[in-house]
Amino acid sequence: MEIYLDANATTPVLAQAREAAVAAMAEEYGNPSSIHSTGLRARSLIDDVRARARRVLDAPTGRLLFTSGATEGIQTAVLSALVSLRDRRERGEAIPGLLLYGATEHKAVPESLRHWNALLELGLDVQAIPVGPDGRHDLAWLRERAPQAGLVCTMAANNETGIVSDIDALEQALAGSPALWLVDGVQALGKLALRLASRRIDYAPFSGHKLYAPKGIGMLYVREGAPFTPLLAGGGQESAQRSGTENMAGVAALGAVLQALEDGGTFADAATLRAWRNELGAALLEAFPALVFNAPPALALPTTLNFSVPGLSSKLLLDLFDAADVRVSGGSACSAAKAQPSYVLQAMGLPEWQTASAVRLSFGPAADDAFIAEACARIRACGRSLRDSCLVPSEPKALPPDGLTRFIVDGACCYLLADAASRRCVVVDPLPELTERLAGLLRCQRYTLAAVLDTHSHGDHASSAGELRAAVSELIDGAGPLDPLGWPLDAREIALGALRLGRLPVPGHTLDSTAYLLHDADGLRAAFVGDTVMPGALGRSDFAQSAPLAFGASLLKLAQVVGPATLLLPGHDYDDRFASNLATERRAQPLLARVLGGGLDAAGFAAAKAELERDLGLSTYSTLACGARVDVRVETASQDLTPAQLQALLAQHPDLLLVDVREPYEQRLGQAPRLDAPRVRHQAIALSQLLQALPEWLALPAPTPVVFYCRSGNRSAQAAEALRRLGHERAWSLSGGLALWRPETREAAVAA
Numbered sequence: 001m002e003i004y005l006d007a008n009a010t011t012p013v014l015a016q017a018r019e020a021a022v023a024a025m026a027e028e029y030g031n032p033s034s035i036h037s038t039g040l041r042a043r044s045l046i047d048d049v050r051a052r053a054r055r056v057l058d059a060p061t062g063r064l065l066f067t068s069g070a071t072e073g074i075q076t077a078v079l080s081a082l083v084s085l086r087d088r089r090e091r092g093e094a095i096p097g098l099l100l101y102g103a104t105e106h107k108a109v110p111e112s113l114r115h116w117n118a119l120l121e122l123g124l125d126v127q128a129i130p131v132g133p134d135g136r137h138d139l140a141w142l143r144e145r146a147p148q149a150g151l152v153c154t155m156a157a158n159n160e161t162g163i164v165s166d167i168d169a170l171e172q173a174l175a176g177s178p179a180l181w182l183v184d185g186v187q188a189l190g191k192l193a194l195r196l197a198s199r200r201i202d203y204a205p206f207s208g209h210k211l212y213a214p215k216g217i218g219m220l221y222v223r224e225g226a227p228f229t230p231l232l233a234g235g236g237q238e239s240a241q242r243s244g245t246e247n248m249a250g251v252a253a254l255g256a257v258l259q260a261l262e263d264g265g266t267f268a269d270a271a272t273l274r275a276w277r278n279e280l281g282a283a284l285l286e287a288f289p290a291l292v293f294n295a296p297p298a299l300a301l302p303t304t305l306n307f308s309v310p311g312l313s314s315k316l317l318l319d320l321f322d323a324a325d326v327r328v329s330g331g332s333a334c335s336a337a338k339a340q341p342s343y344v345l346q347a348m349g350l351p352e353w354q355t356a357s358a359v360r361l362s363f364g365p366a367a368d369d370a371f372i373a374e375a376c377a378r379i380r381a382c383g384r385s386l387r388d389s390c391l392v393p394s395e396p397k398a399l400p401p402d403g404l405t406r407f408i409v410d411g412a413c414c415y416l417l418a419d420a421a422s423r424r425c426v427v428v429d430p431l432p433e434l435t436e437r438l439a440g441l442l443r444c445q446r447y448t449l450a451a452v453l454d455t456h457s458h459g460d461h462a463s464s465a466g467e468l469r470a471a472v473s474e475l476i477d478g479a480g481p482l483d484p485l486g487w488p489l490d491a492r493e494i495a496l497g498a499l500r501l502g503r504l505p506v507p508g509h510t511l512d513s514t515a516y517l518l519h520d521a522d523g524l525r526a527a528f529v530g531d532t533v534m535p536g537a538l539g540r541s542d543f544a545q546s547a548p549l550a551f552g553a554s555l556l557k558l559a560q561v562v563g564p565a566t567l568l569l570p571g572h573d574y575d576d577r578f579a580s581n582l583a584t585e586r587r588a589q590p591l592l593a594r595v596l597g598g599g600l601d602a603a604g605f606a607a608a609k610a611e612l613e614r615d616l617g618l619s620t621y622s623t624l625a626c627g628a629r630v631d632v633r634v635e636t637a638s639q640d641l642t643p644a645q646l647q648a649l650l651a652q653h654p655d656l657l658l659v660d661v662r663e664p665y666e667q668r669l670g671q672a673p674r675l676d677a678p679r680v681r682h683q684a685i686a687l688s689q690l691l692q693a694l695p696e697w698l699a700l701p702a703p704t705p706v707v708f709y710c711r712s713g714n715r716s717a718q719a720a721e722a723l724r725r726l727g728h729e730r731a732w733s734l735s736g737g738l739a740l741w742r743p744e745t746r747e748a749a750v751a752a
């Protein structure tokens with residue numbers, strides 16, 4: 001069962017609202033403008049719903065029109081206010097010069113203000129009203145500017161944090177101001193009484209889908225006497241306030257929701273909602289003891305919790321919750337895909353890590369005790385899963401997933417090489433963002449840290465190796481002297497059980513650039529090459545001290561030591577290629593092929609590089625500010641596979657390899673796709689451990705299909721592309737991931 005905790009983004013449609021919509025489509029399908037009986041019945045329905053809305057909103061007077069949603073309501077309100085200001089100016093009146101909106105307002109508000117301000121050529125000054133650390137408006141700031149404001153927009157409650165505005169205090173701050181006042185009531189509907197009749201609010205937009213009505217229906221209240229200009233002109237529907245044949249199914253469904261509000265019994269009261277939120281909050285704190293709430297609960301809607309967990313990104317938490325079939329959102333729904341910091345939390349002045357890793361959990365007032373209890377149980381299970389993966393503090397434990405793990409932060413790669421038997425490990429190219437996480441992981445898994453190595457010194461910042469060593473000082477093996485890159489001066493190689501690390505100087509990117517060569521019992525297995533080779537690019541040679549000759553010579557030297565298929569593990573990976581090898585790079589990069597073909601002296605190398613730069617255009621290089629980025633993509637046919645295509649592939653290859661690339665903490669919580677295919681070979685290799693398995697897959701017979709899947713299809717696409725690029729062309733990604741792999745799709749696929 002899905003536990004849907006994203007009600008501030010949208011809600012499911014209430015059963016009685018669905019029934020009302022179906023009736024409006026199947027039986028009462030008339031056009032309310034028609035004067036025959038069918039039309040009259042539709043007119044009667046819309047009149048009834050409007051009357052109900054007026055009662056629920058306490059808006060007996062003024063306009064109350066049905067819209068497609070809040071965004072349309074906001075447009076209509078802003079257009080109305082701004083047209084009136086323009087008309088006054090055209091009549092020669094002096095008009096106020098400011099348009100104000102709360103800094104945490106939904107984007108629909110400031111974007112509409114800017115849009116209509118520009119379109120109507122008003123040139124007014126659009127300013128954000130600052131908010132305090134509690135998310136509430138700075139009333140002193142507003143009081144000072146209110147006399148010059150033509151329109152003030154403030155939300156009743158915030159969609160990300162749930163913070164409820166102090167509407168009475170805002171009203172007082174606006175006393176004596178000539179401003180029109182828009183209050184965005186979207187998140188308040190059914191949760192807070194706006195008392196429209198007794199307040200000076202001029203415009204209040206609402207969206208039905210935030211309270212169990214379908215998407216596509218909303219309402220706009222306009223105070224009697226407030227300026228009004230229709231956004232849509234045409235057939236004169238809605239008393240010419242909003243032309244276009246009415247969305248009767250939506251109106252009917254919204255009517256059913258309003259009736260539920262009026263009748264009581266469907267939605268929980270405020271005390272119950274608060275009790276539920278407390279239960280959820282306690283479950284969250286139990287699951288993630290370091291969690292911080294990003295908004296004071298006492299000031300927030302009782303249905304919203306916004307939190308961050310130190311060291312855990314919102315993407316990680318979303319993946320984790322989703323694996324447990326719990327839907328939450330990162331920051332606000334609209335910007336969740338981009339994983340940008342939340343501007344709402346930024347406006348509240350919260351620290352950067354909190355604004356960048358926020359998660360919002362919101363439920364609707366139609367929830368019940370059983371739902372909340374199940375939600376709490378799943379949240380606790382998520383916490384256990386992270387503890388079992390050593391991602392939140394837990395009892396020390398020795399887990400098996402040793403080997404090679406890659407971490408990536410903004411394109412920079414860090415590797416943890418760990419040996420299960422000896423419990424010794426090495427970190428290559430540590431990153432400051434990972435210090436805490438790595439320290440927790442090593443402590444929890446009882447590793448001894450044999451070395452922290454950098455592949456080169458950095459021009460602009462210090463390595464975080466010292467920071468990591470200090471964080472896990474009790475786990476460090478040996479206290480002997482180290483070279484500046486962290487290599488123990490007295491060691492020829494570093495041993496981790498059966499694994500051995502050696503080093504090879506490869507000056508070029510910097511004078512001290514070094515490759516670390518990883519050997520196992522079978523020989524050279526991989527090389528950590530830092531910035532000397534980047535997948536799809538030559539590597540960086542942008543430092544003054546790196547003469548092209550040194551760089552070219554280092555590439556040649558590397559080519560003499562590593563084989564064409566040895567995995568090269570880069571210091572940066574901007575295109576999710578994970579790893580490369582010289583055979584692939586030779587194919588992808590003509591210049592590398594020429595360098596490795598031998599015979600290019602310094603001048604030849606510089607000339608070839610200049611030629612390439614000219615051919616490719618400098619922008620190719622400037623994107624990364626590096627001297628030799630070639631970025632030639634190996635184009636291949638689509639790697640996406642629909643469930644039906646997977647079925648066709650299965651018919652040909654019943655023993656294909658199906659790989660779950662989700663992280664272990666997700667795999668533990670979630671189900672694998674159910675396939676009626678007994679011979680399929682299942683593997684679980686998290687994307688972060690892909691490097692570990694690449695050699696095995698590359699050694700498969702060429703016709704063997706490898707199909708990757710994950711939660712949404714992104715990580716599996718990366719895995720498929722990386723494997724294809726390295727030479728195994730029959731690699732695919734299950735498109736849409738488990739999110740689209742619903743039982744019915746599964747059955748359809750199996751039946752196909």
Ligand code: PLP
Nearest residue numbers: 069070071106159184186187207
């Ligand atoms: N205002 C607030 C506070 C919201 O939360 C939303 C939706 O998230 C909107 C406005 C826009 O509503 P819609 O997308 O339904 O038009």
